[in-house]
Amino acid sequence: MSWLITNLWLIPAVPLALSLVILSLAKSRRKSAAALAIIGQVIALAFAIFVFLPTLQTPGFRAVQNFTWFSFGEHALRIGWLLDPLAAPMMMMIALVGLCIFIFSVGYMADDNNFTRFFAYLSFFSGAMLGVVIANSLLLLFIFWELVGLASYLLIGFWIERPSAAAAARKAFITTRIGDMGFFLGILWLYHNSGTLLFYDEGHGCLESAGLAMLGATATFIALLIFFGAAGKSGQFPLHVWLPDAMEGPTPVSALIHAATMVAAGVFLVARVYPLFSLGAINGATPSLTVVVWIGVTTALMAALIAIAQADIKRVLAYSTVSQLGLMMVSLGVGGVAAGIMHLLAHGFFKALLFLGAGSVIHGCRGEQDIRKMGGLRRLMPVTFLTYAIGMMALSGVPLFFSGGWTKEEILHAAAHWPKSHVPYYLALAGVILTAIYMTRQIIYVFFDNRRAGSLHAHESPRVMTMPLIVLALCAIFFSAVLTPAWPWLHGYLAGERVYFEISRLIQPTLFVSLGLVGAGVGLGVWMYRKAGMQDRDRAPETDPLEYAQPALFRFLENKMWLDEFYDRTVIAFATMCARVSDWMDRQVWDGLVRALGNLGQVFGIFTTGVDERGINAGVDETTAGTRGLGRLMSAAHSGQIQTYLGVAAIGMLVLLLFYAWLG
Amino acid sequence: MTLTLQLFLIVSAALFCIGLLAALSRRHAIFILIGIEMMLAAANLNFIAFWRFSPEPHEPTGVMIAIFAIAIAAAEAAVGLALVISVYRHYRTTNVDQLDQLKG
Amino acid sequence: MNSVAFIVIAILTLAAALAAATLQKLMHAALSFAVTFVGIAAFFFLLGAEFVGLVQVFVYIGAVAVLIVFTILLTRRDVEKDRGFNWSGVVVAIAVFGGLIWAIFKTQSVSVTAPAIPVLTVKRIGEVLMTNYVWPLQCVGLLLTAALIGALILVMEEKG
Numbered sequence: 001m002s003w004l005i006t007n008l009w010l011i012p013a014v015p016l017a018l019s020l021v022i023l024s025l026a027k028s029r030r031k032s033a034a035a036l037a038i039i040g041q042v043i044a045l046a047f048a049i050f051v052f053l054p055t056l057q058t059p060g061f062r063a064v065q066n067f068t069w070f071s072f073g074e075h076a077l078r079i080g081w082l083l084d085p086l087a088a089p090m091m092m093m094i095a096l097v098g099l100c101i102f103i104f105s106v107g108y109m110a111d112d113n114n115f116t117r118f119f120a121y122l123s124f125f126s127g128a129m130l131g132v133v134i135a136n137s138l139l140l141l142f143i144f145w146e147l148v149g150l151a152s153y154l155l156i157g158f159w160i161e162r163p164s165a166a167a168a169a170r171k172a173f174i175t176t177r178i179g180d181m182g183f184f185l186g187i188l189w190l191y192h193n194s195g196t197l198l199f200y201d202e203g204h205g206c207l208e209s210a211g212l213a214m215l216g217a218t219a220t221f222i223a224l225l226i227f228f229g230a231a232g233k234s235g236q237f238p239l240h241v242w243l244p245d246a247m248e249g250p251t252p253v254s255a256l257i258h259a260a261t262m263v264a265a266g267v268f269l270v271a272r273v274y275p276l277f278s279l280g281a282i283n284g285a286t287p288s289l290t291v292v293v294w295i296g297v298t299t300a301l302m303a304a305l306i307a308i309a310q311a312d313i314k315r316v317l318a319y320s321t322v323s324q325l326g327l328m329m330v331s332l333g334v335g336g337v338a339a340g341i342m343h344l345l346a347h348g349f350f351k352a353l354l355f356l357g358a359g360s361v362i363h364g365c366r367g368e369q370d371i372r373k374m375g376g377l378r379r380l381m382p383v384t385f386l387t388y389a390i391g392m393m394a395l396s397g398v399p400l401f402f403s404g405g406w407t408k409e410e411i412l413h414a415a416a417h418w419p420k421s422h423v424p425y426y427l428a429l430a431g432v433i434l435t436a437i438y439m440t441r442q443i444i445y446v447f448f449d450n451r452r453a454g455s456l457h458a459h460e461s462p463r464v465m466t467m468p469l470i471v472l473a474l475c476a477i478f479f480s481a482v483l484t485p486a487w488p489w490l491h492g493y494l495a496g497e498r499v500y501f502e503i504s505r506l507i508q509p510t511l512f513v514s515l516g517l518v519g520a521g522v523g524l525g526v527w528m529y530r531k532a533g534m535q536d537r538d539r540a541p542e543t544d545p546l547e548y549a550q551p552a553l554f555r556f557l558e559n560k561m562w563l564d565e566f567y568d569r570t571v572i573a574f575a576t577m578c579a580r581v582s583d584w585m586d587r588q589v590w591d592g593l594v595r596a597l598g599n600l601g602q603v604f605g606i607f608t609t610g611v612d613e614r615g616i617n618a619g620v621d622e623t624t625a626g627t628r629g630l631g632r633l634m635s636a637a638h639s640g641q642i643q644t645y646l647g648v649a650a651i652g653m654l655v656l657l658l659f660y661a662w663l664g
Numbered sequence: 665m666t667l668t669l670q671l672f673l674i675v676s677a678a679l680f681c682i683g684l685l686a687a688l689s690r691r692h693a694i695f696i697l698i699g700i701e702m703m704l705a706a707a708n709l710n711f712i713a714f715w716r717f718s719p720e721p722h723e724p725t726g727v728m729i730a731i732f733a734i735a736i737a738a739a740e741a742a743v744g745l746a747l748v749i750s751v752y753r754h755y756r757t758t759n760v761d762q763l764d765q766l767k768g
Numbered sequence: 769m770n771s772v773a774f775i776v777i778a779i780l781t782l783a784a785a786l787a788a789a790t791l792q793k794l795m796h797a798a799l800s801f802a803v804t805f806v807g808i809a810a811f812f813f814l815l816g817a818e819f820v821g822l823v824q825v826f827v828y829i830g831a832v833a834v835l836i837v838f839t840i841l842l843t844r845r846d847v848e849k850d851r852g853f854n855w856s857g858v859v860v861a862i863a864v865f866g867g868l869i870w871a872i873f874k875t876q877s878v879s880v881t882a883p884a885i886p887v888l889t890v891k892r893i894g895e896v897l898m899t900n901y902v903w904p905l906q907c908v909g910l911l912l913t914a915a916l917i918g919a920l921i922l923v924m925e926e927k928g
Binding site for chain 2: 771774778781782785786788789794797798801804805808811812815816817819820823824827828831832835836838839840842843853854855856857858860861862864865868869872873882883885888892893896897900901904908911912914915916918919920922923
Binding site for chain 3: 650653654661
């Protein structure tokens with residue numbers, strides 16, 4: 001399959017090309033659109049598997065294919081494709097999760113009018129995301145990064161007739177744009193200092209020792225600028241505000257983009273340019289990595305707290321995603337790069353599963369999204385319940401069979417051994433407990449207890465929607481096989497080390513610690529919310545138990561810690577003021593300048609007219625009058641008398657004669 | 665007294681001026697023609713005189729000029745007189761003071 | 769040359785010319801005009817250009833003067849005399865005469881006496897006319913033709 005490795009660009013090209021084809025189809029060709037998109041995804045998955053297999057052979061495999069895009073003068077811009085243990089599993093995860101979501105969408109969007117457009121956008125997104133993963137040049141990565149952002153905008157605002165969806169899409173795009181500004185500045189600075197944007201280029205790439213040496217101390221700032229972009233895409237504090245609003249899009253979109261793949265791009269970017277972050281590490285920590293850790297842990301904790309007070313089923317999951325991404329950033333920051341990527345891959349599977357399950361619930365409840373209005377769906381939608389439960393346990397971190405548990409384990413392990421500080425470790429632990437609490441809350445609200453308004457006529461979703469759920473659930477479980485400490489194959493693969501199977505490592509003290517934590521969390525959740533949705537003493541059924549107990553705290557959390565309003569007062573107000581100033585400048589200053597120039601031209605014209613009329617015209621008139629007068633004078637000499645003429649001729653002859661005689 | 669060229673020249677000059685006088689001061693159109701003929705004759709006399717007194721008289725240049733001038737004068741007189749008759753027919757007058765159509 | 773003959777001819781010519789210029793009656797003026805030409809022909813004889821003198825008699829007196837008489841006859845109305853005399857013309861003529869005299873007396877080279885010359889024969893004139901001056905001869909022939917035709921056209925009665 002070496003031809004595929006040298007032509008890695010085929011992997012994103014197939015879904016991208018198919019998206020263009022689907023765009024050209026008419027609205028009525030639904031089956032063709034869906035079929036094309038799914039075929040594209042299958043091909044991408046097949047290719048991803050084909051290129052994955054060779055990477056197993058050597059530890060630390062890296063295949064690079066660089067070429068010159070264009071040259072200007074003496075410089076040339078080179079880009080290329082990269083296949084390494086980071087890119088290969090990401091591609092497989094993206095393709096597989098994408099495939100499940102595409103199949104799910106066939107059922108979910110069956111009633112929608114714009115079915116074909118949806119699949120075109122989905123396919124486009126899939127191609128762009130695959131491009132991000134295999135890019136060997138920071139510029140090429142940025143190009144695909146922007147394409148992913150565009151796809152996200154198109155998909156969030158898919159229901160174009162809804163103003164809230166349009167506003168959410170705009171918010172997402174602008175917020176990520178702010179992050180991308182920093183990213184681009186980082187790219188420029190990097191290019192200026194090191195002269196190349198290629199990651200690996202036979203020793204000359206910017207991530208290899210020669211390139212890094214050229215950067216010196218500026219590597220920290222460049223890394224922070226790039227992290228700014230990653231923070232935007234991955235919804236880290238303070239650029240996380242777009243992610244919950246992005247739930248305005250259809251649920252498959254939330255599953256694909258805002259759970260599994262696009263938001264993972266930020267984490268992927270940090271992992272990709274990790275050598276920049278870790279340059280000059282003292283005791284395993286650099287200033288840029290420290291920033292990453294603190295922002296990550298802040299995000300994780302903050303989002304988990306907000307999730308407890310949300311009532312929309314998708315918003316809970318959205319904040320959960322933000323929280324998990326923060327956790328991944330923490331992992332990368334403390335040095336556990338492999339752990340972070342493993343959690344990324346696992347999170348992709350189970351978060352997509354959870355979102356699709358939520359989609360199934362929404363579909364079954366005919367569009368109801370408020371969890372306080374659901375309940376008792378355990379018996380009405382058994383397959384959904386089962387798969388959702390598996391996803392929940394993976395997210396909460398139940399170890400042993402569920403992949404999320406092992407990966408979270410590794411992250412906590414890495415955080416515990418961070419030489420700089422143990423505070424992130426404790427905060428991460430708190431985050432784990434909170435995760436368990438809010439997921440338990442959600443499950444209780446949605447699937448347990450009595451049926452409330454939304455779930456009265458609920459029904460199980462059709463097979464086309466439940467099959468992907470089952471597939472993803474199985475992935476979530478079996479993925480753990482390569483994650484256990486007994487055989488940490490994935491860790492070894494990502495880190496380039498050789499590993500071996502040893503069952504004794506399965507039983508470790510940390511295993512019990514995490515079991516205990518998760519158990520505590522779940523137990524706490526069950527105890528708090530056991531009577532959620534039901535009348536309990538003097539609490540109304542619709543009131544959340546936490547809201548009843550701590551109304552002020554609940555209000556604070558429910559309103560997302562008032563961050564959106566804070567941004568509105570400061571950043572947006574500032575931008576509006578700038579816009580007003582610009583408008584004033586444009587209207588008074590620039591426009592005035594143009595008008596003044598116009599008036600100047602007009603004055604000049606008046607002046608010229610005056611000169612022309614009074615000066616030149618008058619001059620010409622005077623000249624003609626003078627000529628006429630002279631003519632009149634001279635015509636007086638023409639008397640018509642021939643004798644006069646003759647006499648004058650004689651006199652003239654005389655004068656001439658005298659003249660010549662006098663001259664001698 | 666010895667005849668010098670000067671004497672002949674004086675005579676021809678006088679004749680010329682008398683011809684000019686006739687052309688300028690009479691009001692009948694015929695007199696202008698008479699005057700012109702007289703002037704031409706005076707000029708012919710001048711030529712012949714110069715020829716006679718020239719250092720190389722075997723070249724009859726002056727004589728030839730005079731012969732041709734006489735021929736031309738005759739042609740011009742004929743045409744001029746035809747003009748006078750034509751003008752007389754048209755305007756019924758020979759008074760040149762009344763022939764001022766060219767007055768500008 | 770005989771200076772007496774010169775003075776007689778000069779007086780005759782100038783007097784006749786003056787008469788032609790100033791006489792009131794047209795016929796008298798025309799006839800004095802013919803006498804003037806006789807005098808000029810005599811001058812030519814005196815100067816040794818006999819042929820030219822004879823040509824002068826034939827052409828001027830025989831043709832031009834007669835033409836003038838005929839024209840006077842053809843353009844006569846009741847008035848036989850020519851009234852009106854322009855005195856400014858006299859002034860101009862006298863001025864020109866003065867100028868010419870001054871020029872003549874100023875020039876030294878014309879104070880010469882007549883050298884002896886061989887007699888100019890008609891044969892000689894004929895030879896020269898046909899060799900050196902053949903082109904002018906032809907042109908004069910053309911000119912005379914044109915003048916003839918032109919004069920005819922000018923005086924033709926317009927039909928209708």
